[in-house]
Amino acid sequence: MCSVQDGEDVIPERKKTGKFTEGERRPCMKCGESAAVIIRVNDAFCRGCFLTYCTHKFRSAFGKSKLIRDGEKVLVAFSGGQSSTALLHLIQEGLSERAQKKLRFIPSFVFIDEGAVLNQTQEERSETCQQVAALLQQSGFPWNIISLEKIMQESNSLEKFELSEQFESLHVSEKDQEELKSLWNSVKTLSAKEEMIRTLRSRLLVSIATAGGYSKVLVGDTGTKLSIRLLSDVAQGRGMHLPFETGFADCRHPEMKIVRPVRDFTAKEVAMYNAFHNLQPLVLPALTTKAASNASIERLTETFVTGLQADFPSTVSTIFRTGEKLSVEDMDSEVDRCQFCQAPLDTNVPASSALNATLFSQSLSQKSSTSTIGGASNCDKTDSCCGEGDGSCQTQKDFRLTKEDLADVLCYGCRLVIKDMNSVDDLLPANVLQSAAAAVRRKKMKDEIQDFLLPS
Amino acid sequence: MPVKCGLCEKKAILKRPKTGDALCKDCFFWAFEEEVHKTIIDANLFSPGEVVAIGASGGKDSTVLAYTLKTLNERYDYKLDLILLSVDEGITGYRDDSLETVKRNQQQYELPLKIISYKELYGWTMDDIVKQVGLKNNCTFCGVFRRQALDRGAMLLKVDKIVTGHNADDIAETVIMNILRGDIARLKRCTAITTGADGALPRCKPFKYTYEKEIVMYAYFKKLDYFSTECIYSPNAYRGHARTYIKDLEAIRPSSIIDIIHSGECMAVKKEVKLPVQGTCSRCGYISSQEVCKACVLLEGLNKGLPKLGIGKPHKVKKLEAQGKIFTDTKNPKFVENRDADKGSMANNAAALDF
Numbered sequence: 001m002c003s004v005q006d007g008e009d010v011i012p013e014r015k016k017t018g019k020f021t022e023g024e025r026r027p028c029m030k031c032g033e034s035a036a037v038i039i040r041v042n043d044a045f046c047r048g049c050f051l052t053y054c055t056h057k058f059r060s061a062f063g064k065s066k067l068i069r070d071g072e073k074v075l076v077a078f079s080g081g082q083s084s085t086a087l088l089h090l091i092q093e094g095l096s097e098r099a100q101k102k103l104r105f106i107p108s109f110v111f112i113d114e115g116a117v118l119n120q121t122q123e124e125r126s127e128t129c130q131q132v133a134a135l136l137q138q139s140g141f142p143w144n145i146i147s148l149e150k151i152m153q154e155s156n157s158l159e160k161f162e163l164s165e166q167f168e169s170l171h172v173s174e175k176d177q178e179e180l181k182s183l184w185n186s187v188k189t190l191s192a193k194e195e196m197i198r199t200l201r202s203r204l205l206v207s208i209a210t211a212g213g214y215s216k217v218l219v220g221d222t223g224t225k226l227s228i229r230l231l232s233d234v235a236q237g238r239g240m241h242l243p244f245e246t247g248f249a250d251c252r253h254p255e256m257k258i259v260r261p262v263r264d265f266t267a268k269e270v271a272m273y274n275a276f277h278n279l280q281p282l283v284l285p286a287l288t289t290k291a292a293s294n295a296s297i298e299r300l301t302e303t304f305v306t307g308l309q310a311d312f313p314s315t316v317s318t319i320f321r322t323g324e325k326l327s328v329e330d331m332d333s334e335v336d337r338c339q340f341c342q343a344p345l346d347t348n349v350p351a352s353s354a355l356n357a358t359l360f361s362q363s364l365s366q367k368s369s370t371s372t373i374g375g376a377s378n379c380d381k382t383d384s385c386c387g388e389g390d391g392s393c394q395t396q397k398d399f400r401l402t403k404e405d406l407a408d409v410l411c412y413g414c415r416l417v418i419k420d421m422n423s424v425d426d427l428l429p430a431n432v433l434q435s436a437a438a439a440v441r442r443k444k445m446k447d448e449i450q451d452f453l454l455p456s
Numbered sequence: 457m458p459v460k461c462g463l464c465e466k467k468a469i470l471k472r473p474k475t476g477d478a479l480c481k482d483c484f485f486w487a488f489e490e491e492v493h494k495t496i497i498d499a500n501l502f503s504p505g506e507v508v509a510i511g512a513s514g515g516k517d518s519t520v521l522a523y524t525l526k527t528l529n530e531r532y533d534y535k536l537d538l539i540l541l542s543v544d545e546g547i548t549g550y551r552d553d554s555l556e557t558v559k560r561n562q563q564q565y566e567l568p569l570k571i572i573s574y575k576e577l578y579g580w581t582m583d584d585i586v587k588q589v590g591l592k593n594n595c596t597f598c599g600v601f602r603r604q605a606l607d608r609g610a611m612l613l614k615v616d617k618i619v620t621g622h623n624a625d626d627i628a629e630t631v632i633m634n635i636l637r638g639d640i641a642r643l644k645r646c647t648a649i650t651t652g653a654d655g656a657l658p659r660c661k662p663f664k665y666t667y668e669k670e671i672v673m674y675a676y677f678k679k680l681d682y683f684s685t686e687c688i689y690s691p692n693a694y695r696g697h698a699r700t701y702i703k704d705l706e707a708i709r710p711s712s713i714i715d716i717i718h719s720g721e722c723m724a725v726k727k728e729v730k731l732p733v734q735g736t737c738s739r740c741g742y743i744s745s746q747e748v749c750k751a752c753v754l755l756e757g758l759n760k761g762l763p764k765l766g767i768g769k770p771h772k773v774k775k776l777e778a779q780g781k782i783f784t785d786t787k788n789p790k791f792v793e794n795r796d797a798d799k800g801s802m803a804n805n806a807a808a809l810d811f
Binding site for chain 2: 189191230231233234235236237238239240242294296297300301304307308315318319321322325326327328329346349350351352353354355356357358360361362364365366412416
């Protein structure tokens with residue numbers, strides 16, 4: 001059947017060739033000097049005007065949001081890539097004495113070494129860290145390098161975050177290394193791996209920032225990257241969380257805000273900015289480097305969006321603006337949160353919903369679980385008892401979270417991640433498992449008293 | 457060793473695209489039908505005694521929908537009066553052939569059939585329109601006209617509801633399309649299982665959670681007769697990109713389709729975002745967010761030899777109207793007649809729903 005919907009303008013505006021023919025020298029639209037860069041279709045800028053435009057855009061992002069107070073300590077996540085490099089430079093410029101409308105926060109930088117999940121050797125990891133350390137040292141800001149393995153430690157052991165002066169070697173305990181490795185190896189698909197590392201990274205950043213007494217984390221996500229993330233989040237069931245994942249400030253953590261000050265820049269603008277300033281971003285491999293375009297959902301989405309963008313130059317900004325119009329409903333502190341990504345749970349859905357339809361399909365086509373038809377909760381197995389047999393003791397000898405238990409306290413998107421894992425037993429970071437177990441117990445308590453709770 | 461069906465002892469012959477479970481033919485039919493039944497019950501799609509028009513194009517979705525609804529109506533005693541309703545866009549070599557399939561379905565399923573044509577409603581067939589506007593924006597005309605045509609046909613038949621064969625893949629694709637087009641109003645309502653409850657005829661999609669692949673599978677094993685040719689005017693390039701993206705996602709993770717629908721269901725629009733207010737068209741009384749509905753604008757463009765009218769920006773239409781170049785005369789008389797007649801039946805319908 002024809003799938004054209006009513007009133008749909010079928011074809012968006014295609015790339016226009018513009019007023020100028022190829023090879024012709026264009027004037028800067030601001031000052032009339034000869035232009036050095038075309039930002040989009042007909043907007044040509046000279047070098048000077050382009051850089052002014054960038055700094056203005058960057059500063060006004062802070063100005064508009066009024067999120068960061070004068071003299072506030074902020075932690076900047078630095079990956080060494082294009083947008084981190086530009087972010088570092090923009091902050092440097094913004095804090096310098098000669099800057100008009102000086103930025104007034106106090107930044108420290110942190111690099112998270114993810115070599116472990118990229119299958120790098122100790123030497124390769126050290127080398128990367130050396131390069132990053134050199135860059136950060138040069139900037140004159142305080143900094144440190146933390147390895148991703150730290151996430152496997154129980155939360156209280158990361159009580160301090162100290163800034164370092166120079167890089168000696170990575171401090172990674174063998175136990176953490178082993179644990180991260182087995183967690184990583186149990187994730188079967190690249191899509192789930194990408195989600196996993198994203199959540200781990202963001203959890204680690206938050207706990208580093210908390211330990212160091214910061215209340216904001218700045219990250220270098222560009223608009224291009226966020227548009228891709230928006231679409232790939234939709235494809236991975238995270239529609240409700242889009243304002244967190246792509247907004248200027250991610251407010252899902254009550255005490256810590258993740259801020260994205262370069263989100264008004266496209267990837268191209270960032271690259272041009274770096275080129276004009278002769279900055280040299282590091283080229284570090286990522287999970288899907290050199291992978292096929294259908295290797296993971298995020299990779300596929302990237303190919304899809306950049307492909308469309310080439311033909312329809314408004315693609316990225318349209319996706320981006322769609323995201324701007326979304327919000328997260330009922331965000332009070334009482335709301336139940338996903339025990340992994342910390343976003344509010346999106347699994348309390350009406351009977352007629354995608355989630356329940358899926359659970360029903362699964363229950364229909366598998367013999368074993370026919371008792372769980374309907375309802376979002378599919379964990380009604382009886383707790384194992386001490387052996388008295390009458391259930392009188394109400395204890396469990398060994399509280400082990402099953403995948404089903406865990407899924408119950410996770411959001412839809414994180415459920416998809418653990419669905420792609422061989423097992424969750426003792427694999428997730430200890431602090432995740434602890435808080436998840438607590439949430440499961442609370443949920444069971446709530447179920448018991450459910451009949452006596454009045455609707456709020 | 458042959459794989460056994462996950463539910464009975466028979467040999468499995470298929471792997472469900474939706475869940476990956478191996479099933480035999482009969483267990484698959486059962487699961488497929490039960491799921492549609494559950495969707496209908498959970499979302500309260502129907503009430504006993506209702507007259508329901510099935511939008512029938514002769515394609516796989518509507519053919520399987522007609523068959524399944526008839527089966528479930530008998531099995532679970534929904535007490536529905538089912539009618540097949542087809543729109544004849546007037547596309548030679550495509551719609552005339554698919555309508556033959558609908559006519560065969562009518563006999564096979566013993567359901568009444570009503571065909572309503574663009575020619576009688578608007579005075580134009582799609583073939584004529586394409587001659588005027590070319591192959592670039594013709595799908596816009598067809599899409600806008602079809603929606604109204606289906607509603608008008610349904611009103612003539614005095615039905616309570618229209619059901620369409622939109623499946624999970626279609627809805628996921630629409631979610632992605634609306635994001636790509638920045639259409640927040642449609643993004644908000646495109647995952648609703650029933651739409652148009654306020655004023656217009658309610659439309660619902662019982663296949664909202666049904667995978668396209670399973671619909672094809674069902675039709676294949678039931679040996680249902682359907683028409684599967686692409687529209688000769690179609691290949692809508694932009695929607696095609698979204699479609700390919702969905703198919704590629706499904707190949708990476710089969711649950712992606714339903715995951716996208718979940719995303720769509722859970723999105724909330726900021727309160728301060730202005731959404732278009734649904735009103736009625738000042739010329740024909742059909743629901744519209746503009747003063748004059750899109751169908752009237754497009755039709756006026758066709759009749760005045762300005763086929764681009766309604767394709768571009770709305771302010772151009774206003775400008776021409778202010779200059780007295782359009783919307784001046786008594787339009788296509790046939791169209792007016794039909795529309796006035798329908799207005800009456802719309803009122804009747806509202807009264808009938810009130811009891």
